[in-house]
Amino acid sequence: MRANDAYAELERRFRRLNSLEEASAVLGWDQQTMMPPGGARARAEQLATIRVLAHGMIIDPALGDLIPAAGAQSGLDDWQRANLREIERIWRHSTALTPDLVERMSHACSVCEMAWREARPKSDFVQVLPHLQLVLDLTREAAQAKSAVFGCSLYDALLDQYEPGSHAKRVDVLFDDLAAFLPGLIGDALEHQARGPKMLPLAGPFPVEQQRQLGLELMKVAGFDFEHGRLDVSLHPFSGGTPEDVRITTRYREDDFMPALMGVMHETGHALYELGLPRDWVQQPVGKARGMAMHESQSLLVEMQACRSMAFLAFAAPLLRKAFGGEGPAWQADNLYRHYTHVERGFIRVDADEATYPAHVILRYRLERALIGGDLKLADLPGAWNEGMRTLVGVAPDNDREGCLQDIHWYDGAFGYFPTYTMGAIAAAQIFEAAQKADRNVLSGIGQGDFRPLLAWLRANIHGRASLMGGTDEILMVATGRPLDVATYKRHLQTRYLS
Amino acid sequence: MRANDAYAELERRFRRLNSLEEASAVLGWDQQTMMPPGGARARAEQLATIRVLAHGMIIDPALGDLIPAAGAQSGLDDWQRANLREIERIWRHSTALTPDLVERMSHACSVCEMAWREARPKSDFVQVLPHLQLVLDLTREAAQAKSAVFGCSLYDALLDQYEPGSHAKRVDVLFDDLAAFLPGLIGDALEHQARGPKMLPLAGPFPVEQQRQLGLELMKVAGFDFEHGRLDVSLHPFSGGTPEDVRITTRYREDDFMPALMGVMHETGHALYELGLPRDWVQQPVGKARGMAMHESQSLLVEMQACRSMAFLAFAAPLLRKAFGGEGPAWQADNLYRHYTHVERGFIRVDADEATYPAHVILRYRLERALIGGDLKLADLPGAWNEGMRTLVGVAPDNDREGCLQDIHWYDGAFGYFPTYTMGAIAAAQIFEAAQKADRNVLSGIGQGDFRPLLAWLRANIHGRASLMGGTDEILMVATGRPLDVATYKRHLQTRYLS
Secondary structure, rough: OOOOHHHHHHHHHHHHHHHHHHHHHHHHHHHHHHHHHHHHHHHHHHHHHHHHHHHHHHHHHHHHHHHHHHOOOOOOOHHHHHHHHHHHHHHHHHHHHHHHHHHHHHHHHHHHHHHHHHHHHOHHHHHHHHHHHHHHHHHHHHHHHHHHHHOOOHHHHHHHHHHHOOOOHHHHHHHHHHHHHHHHHHHHHHHHHHOOOOOOOOOOOOHHHHHHHHHHHHHHOOOOOOHEEEEEEEEOEEEEOOOOEEEEEEEOOEEHHHHHHHHHHHHHHHHHHHOOOOOOHHHHHHOOOOHHHHHHHHHHHHHHHHHOHHHHHHHHHHHHHHHHOOOOOHHHHHHHHHOOOOOOOOOHHHOOOOOOOOHHHHHHHHHHHHHHHOOOHHHHHHHHHHHHHHHHOOOOOOOOOOOOOOOHHHHOOOOOOOOOHHHHHHHHHHHHHHHHHHHOHHHHHOOOOOHHHHHHHHHHHHHHHHOOOOOOHHHHEEEEEEEEOOHHHHHHHHHHHHO | OOOOOHHHHHHHHHHHHHHHHHHHHHHHHHHHHHOHHHHHHHHHHHHHHHHHHHHHHHHHHHHHHHHHHHHOOOOOOHHHHHHHHHHHHHHHHHHHHHHHHHHHHHHHHHHHHHHHHHHHHOHHHHHHHHHHHHHHHHHHHHHHHHHHHOOOOHHHHHHHHOOOOOOHHHHHHHHHHHHHHHHHHHHHHHHHHHOOOOOOOOOOOOOHHHHHHHHHHHHHHHHHHHHHHEEEEEOOOOOOEEEOEEEEEEEEEOOOOHHHHHHHEEEHHHHHHHHHHHHHHHOOOHHOOHHHHHHHHHHHHHHHHHHHOOHHHHHHOOOOOOHHHOOOHHOOOOHHHHHHOOOOOOOOOHHHHOOOOOHHHHHHHHHHHHHHHHHOHHHHHHHHHHHHHHOOOOOOHHHOOOOOOOOHHHHOOOOOOHHHHHHHHHHHHHHHHHHHHHHHHHHHHHHHHOOOOHHHOOOOHHHOOOOOOOOOHHHHHHHHHHOOOHHHHHHHHHHHHOO
């Protein structure tokens, strides 16, 4: 390293920053899985202290000076250039906001989230409205500051936090296409389903320990590395920890094993992405997952494309029968497949099936765009929500608990996140198709409980590229020959639900 | 707060520092209980990063200037004065060493500990000797720097890290007294034991889950607050976490439930101390446990004084029988008591009984004093060890694995720690006697599974005082009327093992 090697100094600083972020991730995992309730006050302070220190490291003026100096250096390779690009992106996001605004947002979100936890069971949107209004106002203030830095719209500035390089105009094209397609698909799928064989119920109870053992077994089948990760229980399932120590969680119901099992495979998809990131770069911004759409694509690839397929369920059916002592036609692969592909119009996003899920997401995306753009008043949100539900999903709830109060995102200040769910679903279909084309053993392997061909392709084409490219579209171009493209996704839905 | 309130600014800085130390404590707990092996590299870096940041906060020259300014302030109460005293002590320890020396020590200890892990099973002291020599040399260099700051001997500078305000001269008085007493006591106890009823074996296996449930039940009996703590498994049992979120661990053997059960009660004693620290001060140095001797006194009070008593075992015997389906004379309280007070000369400190344990500690104390003082060469350690074992314990091993390679302490750079084990045992006897004198319900409560009288006295007289006083002797003076005093401890051992 040269004495005035600005780039090397940036790497050194971001490596230290990464260690702090990893520490936060482990503390956050512990908070949701292990921590007794009385640890909450101190934990919040530990996390806040680390956050303040990390933020202080980024906004250090000396760091800001290093970025152009590193940019002027010669001899940087592609990964180093890309790392510098990511460093600059993080630096711009962090310095765009005054510490005062960051603190006010943090406080407003905490208060609003607590109010939401009270208001939701009572279905009382009016109670939480003033808190949400403050969160929205501050979010727009932050978006304004960032849009000035990035030269983009307010919504794009928020979207960029979760899905770097994407734009609402791009999302509109994808979602308008889908929005025109979904109501027809859902109607047809329901008709097709009604004409087909009846779904036979699976009789429980299903002891938690058996569910856990089965989950661990199938995680292993999918390629999860238990030297570098573990499975635990939390109220809200998530994938956390660090790339060398991935912590995934699920929650169990004794009367129904199906959600937990597929939930485990979903989080396993997230985990495989983290575990497959290039070890040489894992401590630098360029070595991180590309964004939330790509992350969701990996969980949906494993869950929706691979594990809800007839091929995988044919492999898994004997294991399920063994785990729960199941027998008879209800426990045959075709009936399990019927369960795991059952379509039903419902109010709740997180309970939605694969076919109706994107309709929920499109609704939320359109509403949050209108809120951020100032085209929708919060007081009108419940009405707009139910109207959108009727149009997109075909049903609407008669209360806000099952309506606009169901998701934590906005109440916690996460505007711009929702579209990544369905962008991920689109990408998953494309990626799975490309992997199968590249290696005919991908699907047959899954049918034999051998995920190695799929995983090898993913490592080479997705996981190992981390954030080397600027965005989801660029990775998909190289890996699948096309940017995000609704056509493959639509074909997948038609094949699975109409034939 | 006044604009130039130096004391308030110190509190603010140490509160932030405390949050970082708490974060480290949780990460350290996770490392030993939950972390998959592949997380080790990143975890070491997370902990090192936090350590460097914390150290940087302490040695910040601005902080050094605040200390005399705060000392000159009027209007500070006793707790604030004591807090300032503790802050200054921490600051002097931290600034006495150059960052370079701290890093060289940290590195040397890591290397030496790894070498020790290899050398121990092979009983190969020569293999680890050069690494230990470097650790010893650097430790003496650090002790020299600190002795210059504190104006004390090299050994006292090391001892002060674990047992503030204590001195080798004080330890010598206590340990010389004990060393003259123990060989006779051990011999007499063995004779007395041989004359008494035979110890009946307890037949296993003892399933881990039953052991765990029983441990949880007895933790609850002793007053452990599960809203603020939990019990897990680790290879080396410890008490960790934070005062509002205490994490204790044990390890189980299916063929013998006795070590794990009493191990749980030992760690529960540590935990009750942490849980009883004054909540208002828990984020400041004055709100921490007074030192390692006092900490060990609390674990030994619960384990040795309370739970190995005939009174407690009479209460616990039916619970043990129920947990393991035990019946017959072997499962009567008197036989359980015989197991838990069984004396045997052995080579290994951590397996030693209550009567021989202090002899192990005195040996280590004398050896480490000689090593630090330059009066014993490392090459001569194995011989000196075995000679000391013969004199103090009455047996000596024929290999170093069971001799000077058995404990991690020195190989990890912890010189000056050993005496606190037996200082804690002495204090435990004094404290238990004082508590019984103050409230006659203490012992009868323990016999009925009601620890509230004991805990109430401990909270008022020990736990709640945290580090308000300067050292173990000062706390004991107020709580028991005497500083550390071997007489009560000797009486306790005579009563339990000779009558």
